[in-house]
Amino acid sequence: MLPMMVNIRNKKVIVIGGGKIAAKRIESLLRFQPNITVVSPVLEERLHDLVKSDVIEHIARSFHKSDVKGTFLVIAATDDTAVNQRVKESCQTNQLINIVDDPANSSFHFPAMYEKNEITIAVTTSGISPMLAKNLRDEFAAIVDGMDPEYLLFLKEVRHLVKEGQFTKEQKRILLKECLEEWYHSNSIQRSIFMDKILDLYYHPQKNKR
Numbered sequence: 001m002l003p004m005m006v007n008i009r010n011k012k013v014i015v016i017g018g019g020k021i022a023a024k025r026i027e028s029l030l031r032f033q034p035n036i037t038v039v040s041p042v043l044e045e046r047l048h049d050l051v052k053s054d055v056i057e058h059i060a061r062s063f064h065k066s067d068v069k070g071t072f073l074v075i076a077a078t079d080d081t082a083v084n085q086r087v088k089e090s091c092q093t094n095q096l097i098n099i100v101d102d103p104a105n106s107s108f109h110f111p112a113m114y115e116k117n118e119i120t121i122a123v124t125t126s127g128i129s130p131m132l133a134k135n136l137r138d139e140f141a142a143i144v145d146g147m148d149p150e151y152l153l154f155l156k157e158v159r160h161l162v163k164e165g166q167f168t169k170e171q172k173r174i175l176l177k178e179c180l181e182e183w184y185h186s187n188s189i190q191r192s193i194f195m196d197k198i199l200d201l202y203y204h205p206q207k208n209k210r
């Protein structure tokens with residue numbers, strides 16, 4: 001499967017079923033701000049609260065095949081395999097569908113996720129061991145948590161100057177590699193020295209040619 005970052009802001013998402021797994025899926029989707037509708041005769045308490053506060057919409061009935069029409073992303077999350085299969089059959093081939101009890105026939109999976117300071121971690125084991133995915137995610141998350149947010153701002157600023165400045169391709173590559181060196185991670189003095197060097201080259205491009 002192709003891993004990619006997809007912008008689902010304001011995109012129509014339909015979740016069929018309103019149980020525990022549906023709630024788990026909806027909770028992980030919400031921070032990406034899609035437009036979620038749940039179709040289910042019964043809803044988990046957590047989902048009721050989201051409906052009451054207008055965060056998601058609820059259609060209180062069983063699935064009908066027209067429900068998936070025009071939706072970007074579909075989640076078949078009922079506890080009835082036959083219904084989940086009908087959801088799948090109702091979809092067009094270009095719709096993204098996740099079937100909670102049929103990973104092999106789903107067109108996308110949910111990885112173990114973590115997001116902080118614009119860094120996103122997503123780990124999947126392709127269904128072999130979701131718990132391993134979770135553990136690996138926690139290990140990578142600890143690395144990201146240990147990063148000084150100032151260091152990330154430094155990397156952002158360096159890259160901006162390198163992209164905008166008059167540097168050769170080779171110089172760009174060297175500078176972008178150099179700012180990743182270990183000593184810049186936690187040493188703000190080293191970072192300022194490096195930044196001064198880049199600013200000097202940025203404002204005096206003739207020095208690049210020496």
Ligand SMILES: C[C@@]1(CC(=O)O)c2cc3[nH]c(cc4nc(cc5[nH]c(cc(n2)[C@H]1CCC(=O)O)[C@@](C)(CC(=O)O)[C@@H]5CCC(=O)O)C(CC(=O)O)=C4CCC(=O)O)c(CCC(=O)O)c3CC(=O)O
Pocket residue numbers: 024028098099100101102103106108109110111112113123124125126127128129130131133134
């Ligand atoms: C295919 C996939 C769904 C998809 O996306 O299509 C899938 C499928 C299934 N999971 C099952 C069980 C469990 N899943 C978890 C946990 C997580 N499951 C997640 C993803 C995925 N799970 C996708 C594959 C991802 C991958 O492999 O990398 C994580 C990573 C992300 C998330 O859920 O958001 C999240 C951890 C991260 C977090 O918590 O942050 C736990 C442990 C726990 O909850 O602590 C258990 C119990 C232990 C066990 O069974 O291993 C069952 C059996 C159901 C049954 O027995 O009926 C199925 C169905 C099947 O295997 O057929």
Ligand SMILES: NC(=O)C1=CN([C@@H]2O[C@H](COP(=O)(O)OP(=O)(O)OC[C@H]3O[C@@H](n4cnc5c(N)ncnc54)[C@H](O)[C@@H]3O)[C@@H](O)[C@H]2O)C=CC1
Pocket residue numbers: 016017018019020021022039040041042043044061062063077078079080083099100101
């Ligand atoms: N992918 C995953 O990570 C996991 C998947 N599962 C699978 O997820 C399935 C669902 O589990 P839970 O959410 O715990 O079940 P649940 O019993 O909490 O919820 C089932 C929901 O489906 C709804 N439903 C039933 N028939 C429907 C229909 N015709 N139309 C619309 N809604 C309908 C019910 O109203 C209920 O809200 C399980 O059968 C299991 O196979 C379970 C654990 C993990």
